[in-house]
Amino acid sequence: xxxxxxxxxxxxxxxxxxxxxxxxxxxxxxxxxxxxxxxxxxxxxxxxxxxxxxxxxxxxxxxxxxxxxxxxxxxxxxxxxxxxxxxxxxxxxxxxxxxxxxxxxxxxxxxxxxxxxxxxxxxxxxxxxxxxxxxxxxxxxxxxxxxxxxxxxxxxxxxxxxxxxxxxxxxxxx
Numbered sequence: 506x507x508x509x510x511x512x513x514x515x516x517x518x519x520x521x522x523x524x525x526x527x528x529x530x531x532x533x534x535x536x537x538x539x540x541x542x543x544x545x546x547x548x549x550x551x552x553x554x555x556x557x558x559x560x561x562x563x564x565x566x567x568x569x570x571x572x573x574x575x576x577x578x579x580x581x582x583x584x585x586x587x588x589x590x591x592x593x594x595x596x597x598x599x600x601x602x603x604x605x606x607x608x609x610x611x612x613x614x615x616x617x618x619x620x621x622x623x624x625x626x627x628x629x630x631x632x633x634x635x636x637x638x639x640x641x642x643x644x645x646x647x648x649x650x651x652x653x654x655x656x657x658x659x660x661x662x663x664x665x666x667x668x669x670x671x672x673x674x675x676x677x678x679x
Contacts (some may be wrong), residue, residue, distance in 0.1 A: 603631030
């Protein structure tokens with residue numbers, strides 16, 4: 506097993522996309538809870554959940570961003586894929602900055618059980634950039650096909666295997 510599998514993932518199974526699920530999920534939960542607190546559905550509990558979800562999102566962002574950045578470094582500079590991935594990276598960094606500021610400024614709201622207006626707006630803006638970044642990340646995979654093995658006829662058991670398809674390995678050697 507290659508050491509690079511720790512940050513790149515296995516052939517056909519990159520590590521960055523599953524990490525994005527955890528990060529986007531945490532930030533989405535934070536946004537929903539912020540809205541619930543502001544409209545008064547579950548004021549105190551939602552405010553506490555909002556802040557904790559932001560903290561979890563920031564923690565998972567560290568791993569997600571690291572693996573994404575390492576993938577980004579492998580892209581041919583100036584190519585259409587590189588531009589899409591670069592806008593994805595910038596959007597996600599912007600979202601993270603808004604979420605970080607919301608977390609720092611909003612800690613007082615967490616302590617008194619309310620999401621205040623400033624942190625609420627920061628959370629919404631962060632979520633907007635997160636959505637844009639997720640859309641661009643999807644384009645990196647589904648439009649440009651980065652790190653995707655196109656093996657649609659592969660049997661399910663073989664599709665879960667950690668190695669590339671033997672025909673693909675031979676093509677890469679030749």
